[in-house]
Amino acid sequence: MRDRLLKLYPNCEVELLKLTTRGDQILDRTLSKVGGKGLFIKELETALLDGRADLAVHSLKDVPVDLHSPFSLTAVLQRADPRDALVSPRHVSLAELHDGAVVGTSSLRREAQLRARHPGLVVRPLRGNLDTRLGKLDAGEYDAIVLAAAGLERLGLGHRIAGRLSPEDSLPAAGQGALGIEVLETRDDLRAWLAPLACAETTACALAERAVSRALGGSCQVPLAAYAECEAGQLHLRALVASPDGRAILRAEGNGPVAQAQALGEAAARTLVEQGADRLLAGLIEPSSPDA
Numbered sequence: 001m002r003d004r005l006l007k008l009y010p011n012c013e014v015e016l017l018k019l020t021t022r023g024d025q026i027l028d029r030t031l032s033k034v035g036g037k038g039l040f041i042k043e044l045e046t047a048l049l050d051g052r053a054d055l056a057v058h059s060l061k062d063v064p065v066d067l068h069s070p071f072s073l074t075a076v077l078q079r080a081d082p083r084d085a086l087v088s089p090r091h092v093s094l095a096e097l098h099d100g101a102v103v104g105t106s107s108l109r110r111e112a113q114l115r116a117r118h119p120g121l122v123v124r125p126l127r128g129n130l131d132t133r134l135g136k137l138d139a140g141e142y143d144a145i146v147l148a149a150a151g152l153e154r155l156g157l158g159h160r161i162a163g164r165l166s167p168e169d170s171l172p173a174a175g176q177g178a179l180g181i182e183v184l185e186t187r188d189d190l191r192a193w194l195a196p197l198a199c200a201e202t203t204a205c206a207l208a209e210r211a212v213s214r215a216l217g218g219s220c221q222v223p224l225a226a227y228a229e230c231e232a233g234q235l236h237l238r239a240l241v242a243s244p245d246g247r248a249i250l251r252a253e254g255n256g257p258v259a260q261a262q263a264l265g266e267a268a269a270r271t272l273v274e275q276g277a278d279r280l281l282a283g284l285i286e287p288s289s290p291d292a
């Protein structure tokens, strides 16, 4: 990020304020149980309010869809690999995992899709920062773990990836792989400076994907996936809501011009609701099974 800003504005000074978020700190509970939207961005927003930081760079996936005043999501950058990735000792692939193999993930979205496709696998919760998670894998606690490819690559750990899961195998979360920049809404100066960093295609994809989450009241704490691809001004959107056990999977798909990104997302959400997505998501508010 610093390099991109300096390339655009060689005379500006970029100072990195490295913060650890509550989402990174909570190591012992699965994210779905911690609840609380915005877990990963709160400390950065506090720094914006304090004036310690001018802009906050987030994984877009962690930015709540109902971000509101005084904050503003001002630029969505070009997306890295949006796919989920399998990490395993000796780079064993998903297909090579034996029945009863233990796969770690803290994401209900990944859990549901893994269970649907590979009912023989045992999915167990996995929390902690990236190093902690990889450490648990390396210590033999899991036969494989599933993480976002982009997160691994961003931290120079791309070599750990044994395989990338296709959107058919594991439809990504809304915004996965993209970075978003948040500023105080009053900072028109920054908004103008940052505009050239935005990627129009990723922005449109994110708009469609986040509209699905918004319409369904979703966050990254529910088994909800939304993934758009953009080609020649046309968006192709796929969305999915599942039960964590993978037994119920509702799907929606649609195409439309970039200018209709938000409407495309809302239409997909309606299709999911018609199939019972609301009821499925509402059921998750009840205490879930011990390993959900």
Ligand SMILES: NCc1[nH]cc(CCC(=O)O)c1CC(=O)O
Pocket: 059, 060, 061, 062, 146, 147, 148, 149, 150, 151, 152, 175, 176, 177, 178, 220
């Ligand atoms: N909620 C965790 C989270 N938020 C963003 C990323 C990294 C991937 C990205 O930038 O989309 C991750 C880790 C993961 O899903 O493995």
